[in-house]
Amino acid sequence: MEKSAFFNGKLLPYLLLVPQLTITFVFFYWPASQAVRQSFLREDAFGLSSEFIGLENYQALFAQPEYYKAMLTTLVFSTLVAALSLSIALLFATQADKNLKAAPAYKLFMIWPYAVAPAVAGVLWFFMFHPTLGTLARPLRWMGFDWNPLLNGNHALILVVMAAVWKQISYNFLFFLAGLQSIPKSVIEAGAIDGAGPMRRFWTIVFPLLSPTTFFLLVVNVVYVFFDTFGIIDAVTGGGPAGATTTMVYKVYADGRLGGDLGSSAAQSVVLMAIVIALTAIQFRYVERKVQY
Amino acid sequence: MANVVLRNVRKTYAGGFEAIKGINFEVGDGQFCVLVGPSGCGKSTLLRMVAGLETVTSGEIDIGGRIVNAIEPADRDIAMVFQNYALYPHMSVYNNMAYGLRNRGMPKPEIESRVQDAARILELGAMLDRKPRQLSGGQRQRVAMGRAIVRQPKVFLFDEPLSNLDAKLRIAMRVEIRKLQRRLNTTSIYVTHDQLEAMTLADILVVMNGGQVEQIGNPLDIYQKPATTFVASFIGAPPMNLLPLRSDEIKSQLEGSAAANEAGLLGIRPEDLVISSDSAAGGIALDLTVEAIERVGAETFIYGSRRHEAQGVAANPGELPPGEVIVRIPGAIAPAIGERIRAVAPREKLHLFSVDGRKRIEL
Numbered sequence: 001m002e003k004s005a006f007f008n009g010k011l012l013p014y015l016l017l018v019p020q021l022t023i024t025f026v027f028f029y030w031p032a033s034q035a036v037r038q039s040f041l042r043e044d045a046f047g048l049s050s051e052f053i054g055l056e057n058y059q060a061l062f063a064q065p066e067y068y069k070a071m072l073t074t075l076v077f078s079t080l081v082a083a084l085s086l087s088i089a090l091l092f093a094t095q096a097d098k099n100l101k102a103a104p105a106y107k108l109f110m111i112w113p114y115a116v117a118p119a120v121a122g123v124l125w126f127f128m129f130h131p132t133l134g135t136l137a138r139p140l141r142w143m144g145f146d147w148n149p150l151l152n153g154n155h156a157l158i159l160v161v162m163a164a165v166w167k168q169i170s171y172n173f174l175f176f177l178a179g180l181q182s183i184p185k186s187v188i189e190a191g192a193i194d195g196a197g198p199m200r201r202f203w204t205i206v207f208p209l210l211s212p213t214t215f216f217l218l219v220v221n222v223v224y225v226f227f228d229t230f231g232i233i234d235a236v237t238g239g240g241p242a243g244a245t246t247t248m249v250y251k252v253y254a255d256g257r258l259g260g261d262l263g264s265s266a267a268q269s270v271v272l273m274a275i276v277i278a279l280t281a282i283q284f285r286y287v288e289r290k291v292q293y
Numbered sequence: 294m295a296n297v298v299l300r301n302v303r304k305t306y307a308g309g310f311e312a313i314k315g316i317n318f319e320v321g322d323g324q325f326c327v328l329v330g331p332s333g334c335g336k337s338t339l340l341r342m343v344a345g346l347e348t349v350t351s352g353e354i355d356i357g358g359r360i361v362n363a364i365e366p367a368d369r370d371i372a373m374v375f376q377n378y379a380l381y382p383h384m385s386v387y388n389n390m391a392y393g394l395r396n397r398g399m400p401k402p403e404i405e406s407r408v409q410d411a412a413r414i415l416e417l418g419a420m421l422d423r424k425p426r427q428l429s430g431g432q433r434q435r436v437a438m439g440r441a442i443v444r445q446p447k448v449f450l451f452d453e454p455l456s457n458l459d460a461k462l463r464i465a466m467r468v469e470i471r472k473l474q475r476r477l478n479t480t481s482i483y484v485t486h487d488q489l490e491a492m493t494l495a496d497i498l499v500v501m502n503g504g505q506v507e508q509i510g511n512p513l514d515i516y517q518k519p520a521t522t523f524v525a526s527f528i529g530a531p532p533m534n535l536l537p538l539r540s541d542e543i544k545s546q547l548e549g550s551a552a553a554n555e556a557g558l559l560g561i562r563p564e565d566l567v568i569s570s571d572s573a574a575g576g577i578a579l580d581l582t583v584e585a586i587e588r589v590g591a592e593t594f595i596y597g598s599r600r601h602e603a604q605g606v607a608a609n610p611g612e613l614p615p616g617e618v619i620v621r622i623p624g625a626i627a628p629a630i631g632e633r634i635r636a637v638a639p640r641e642k643l644h645l646f647s648v649d650g651r652k653r654i655e656l
Contacts, residue, residue, distance in 0.1 A: 186379035189346050194393030194440070195367040204392070208383045 032273065038266035057267040066243060067251070067268075074247040077161060078225035085165045086217060089172030090210075094202070096173075097180040107177065114170035118228065122235025125163035149237065153244025156237045160245050163236055164229045172217050179213030180206070219283055226276055248272050295357025295370075295447035295480055296322045297343065302352035304338055304504075312338045314504040315352070320497060323478045325471070327512075329491035330501035331527070336484045337452055339501075343482060344373050344450050357447050367396075372441035373450040376457065378433045380425040380440075386412075387421040390439045411439040414473070431462045438470070442477065449474070451483040455490065467493060488528050492516065500524050522650030525560050531594055531619045533644070534561045536579075542599070546577050557654060560644035563594065563621035566636040568628070575640040581618055583632045593627045595620040597634065 039057050041050040061067055096106055113121070128136045131148040140147040149155040183206060191201040207214075230249050233239060239246040239254055246254065249272060256265025297320040304313035312335045320326040328336040341347040343354055345366035353360050361369050372393075380389050387408055394404045412418045415435040425433055434454060441449055454470070455463045471494055474481050485491055491498055492512045500507040500515065500523075508520040512528075519525035525533040536543060536559045543559060561577070572578050581597030597618050613619065620636045628634050645654040 184377065184379065186375045186377055187381060189344075189366075190373070190375060190379040190381070190440075191392075192346070193344060193366045193371065193373050194444075195396035196392075197367075200396065205381060211383075 035266045035269045035273070038262060039270045041263055041266075043262050053263070057263040058271075061264055061267050061271070066246075069243060070246050070248050070251045073157070073243075073245065074226070074249075077157065077164075077229075077245075077247055078222065080161045081164045081168065081225045081229070082218065082221040084161070085168035085172055086214070086221060088165065089169045090176050090214075092169065093173050093176035093180055094206075096177055110173050111170050113166060114174075116167070118167060118231030119235045121167050122160075122163055122232040125159060125166070125232075126236045129159050149241075151241055153241055156241055156245050160229070160233050160236050163232045164225065167232065168221060168224060172221070175213055175217055176210065179210045183209050215283070215287055218287065219280055222279055222283070223276060226272065248275075296320060296324075297326075297357075297448055297480060297482065298353075298355040299339075299343075300353040300355065302339070302342065302354060303350045304335070304342060304347065305350045312504050313342070313350075316501075316506055318497075318499055318506065318509050320480055320482060323480055324496040325474050325481045325483065325494055326497045326499060327483045327485060327491045327495035328499045328501055329485055329488060329527070330507075332486055334501045335504040336486075336501050340373075340450055340452055340482060340484045343448075344371055345369050370447040371450055372444045372446040372448075373452065374437045374441050374454045376453040378425075378437040378454075378457075380433060380436055382425050385422050385424060386417060386428070386436050386439075389425065389436055390443050393440065393444050407443045407445075408439075411443045414442070415439050430458050431466065434458060434466060438473070442473070447480065449479050449481040451481065453485055454483075455485075456487075463490075470494070488530060492528070498528075500527060502527075518653065519560070519644065520653050522558055522560065522646050525644060525646070526613075529562060531563050531621065532613060534563065534566075534613060534618045535559070535646075535650075536561070536599075536618075537615070538645075542579070543577060556648050558646040558648065558650060560646060561618075561638045561642065563619040565638045565642035566618070566620040567638070568595075568620065568622060568634050569637045570635060571637060576638050577640075577643065578635055578637045579618055581620070581634050581636055583628050583630050583634060584617070586627050586630060588625050588627070590625065592621055592623050593625055595622065595627055595634075597636065600633070 040052055040054060042053045042056070043050045092110060096103055096110065116124070128134050129147070129149060131137050131141070131150055137147050146152075147155060149159045187205060187209075188201060191205045196204060226247075227249055229247070230253065233245055233247060233250050234253075237245040239250045248268065252265050252268045252272065255261050255268065259265075299316050299318055302313055302316045303311070305311045316339060318326075328339060330336045338347055342349050343356075345361065345364065349362050354362055356369060356371070381392065384392065390408045390411060391404050394407065399407075408421070409418075412421055415438060417432070417435055417439060420428060420432060420436075425436065428436065434457075437454065451470070455466050458466060467490055470483075483490075483494060485494075495512045497509065498512045498515055499509050502523050507527075508515055508524045515524060516528055519528060519533070522533075522535055525535065538547075538557045538559050559577070566579075569578075579597075580600045581595075582600055583595055584598050585596040587594040587596075597620060599616050599618060618636065620634075640656070643656055645656050646652065647654060
């Protein structure tokens with residue numbers, strides 16, 4: 001039983017909540033509401049005045065074929081990154097969970113990439129796979145593969161997916177490993193005595209017992225691919241070639257910051273926000289039901 | 294149905310620590326064998342070696358005439374009940390029991406009938422759809438038992454299955470386990486550190502200490518004729534009184550017997566001592582000062598210090614400190630603290646051990 005403290009005054013509980021609420025308001029609700037407000041306005045070219053134009057920004061946005069292309073790119077990109085980074089991290093974590101002599105060193109090296117800033121990671125991958133300079137691009141070309149992420153949109157997308165996956169594996173690995181280590185060893189042993197081979201044990205015992213971790217990581221990873229991959233995309237491809245790697249969040253930046261169309265950029269942020277909120281809600285509503293015990 | 298034979302079984306860990314130092318014993322078909330010993334004596338390791346969860350460094354483990362050293366746990370035809378039950382938390386009670394049968398590709402109707410049978414025997418019928426977390430400790434314990442019996446294995450292995458239950462439930466489950474084992478007539482090996490559980494459950498009792506077997510036998514034989522001072526102290530509560538023979542008080546009383554010339558330890562069970570003012574003809578009388586009294590209702594334990602012997606600290610946990618003697622008397626009427634009493638034991642109730650406590654000497 002957890003003991004809860006009781007306060008006689010009505011004021012104190014609210015005072016204790018103030019710091020948290022202030023932070024949430026200043027750094028979340030205020031900017032978010034500004035974005036919503038901005039999405040209904042049109043700024044003049046010099047930024048001196050703005051006028052209310054209703055839903056015109058949204059109408060213009062949904063009339064753009066580029067926007068649908070960005071949505072499709074985002075869908076492909078986020079599915080690939082979330083699926084690959086989760087499954088590869090799970091594979092690595094199951095290996096690290098075994099009683100190996102080198103396990104501590106292995107874990108340390110696995111976690112390292114997480115300490116690399118997204119933009120730096122992007123630059124690393126850009127140079128490694130640069131068609132003429134890249135140390136890893138050369139063997140590809142030598143094998144007769146016409147590797148060129150600077151001109152080929154698919155190659156560019158593969159490159160940013162690899163960079164984003166590489167960056168996220170460490171984080172997922174850490175949580176999967178902690179999840180695996182919290183599964184009692186005797187339950188696995190009981191499975192072994194009950195005649196389940198290693199693969200069957202994994203899919204019928206370990207994987208279901210990991211589901212709270214997997215669900216948490218799914219939510220975090222979806223948010224990651226939607227927002228935090230901006231740095232990688234900017235450093236590796238800058239959204240190109242010809243918009244092949246322009247995801248929705250990158251388009252917000254490109255249209256607002258580079259194109260100067262603040263109204264459209266704000267409208268895109270609102271759409272993006274709505275999508276992420278909806279996705280998270282769906283995950284909580286449907287996936288969490290399947291999360292075991 | 295099978296017997297289990299261990300031949301010179303050893304276990305050495307990678308660090309060089311020798312957990313099991315050459316163990317031999319045989320459990321006959323349908324017998325209930327209990328491995329008992331203090332924590333760290335290797336009894337759980339030995340059980341896990343029989344289960345196949347630990348490798349065998351050398352020696353042979355034979356289940357039903359087949360050497361199983363290199364055989365996977367799943368193929369040894371054993372079932373194990375774990376201390377923490379190790380139920381699958383995400384599966385219902387039904388699926389917990391059916392899991393091992395499904396893995397072996399048993400047809401559905403047969404699984405259904407076996408699980409229903411086990412549920413009836415263990416009174417789990419109403420709980421088949423529940424998850425383990427919705428059950429009480431005793432119910433979880435039953436599910437763990439159910440998971441073992443549906444498999445109808447050759448051997449049951451129990452790793453301290455009752456130690457997570459409260460005292461009352463532990464006694465009830467102890468009786469149930471024994472009844473169930475008799476009914477199914479399945480060879481069983483049971484690990485416990487509780488000497489009372491060991492005494493009440495075992496057909497064969499294996500007392501272990503420091504990775505070695507101290508004594509093997511029928512529980513009552515072990516109680517009546519402990520082979521070493523370790524067994525004498527470990528089996529029986531309160532433990533046997535152990536007194537050095539060289540003490541003048543004892544030596545003079547045993548004059549004329551073979552024991553008087555030996556250097557060794559004299560053992561007397563607390564219940565074999567009687568408070569009496571007579572001197573014991575041929576037996577032994579100890580002059581004590583009452584230090585403490587424990588009344589448990591039906592009987593009373595009197596802790597006395599010997600007036601002719603220096604007091605000290607116990608050499609091993611579970612043993613009495615030198616100079617202290619426990620007397621167990623029926624009823625609740627006891628002498629007062631500080632009173633001087635004489636405790637007497639007849640000759641035939643005395644046990645004699647070598648100085649190092651490793652050998653029993655017949656009087």
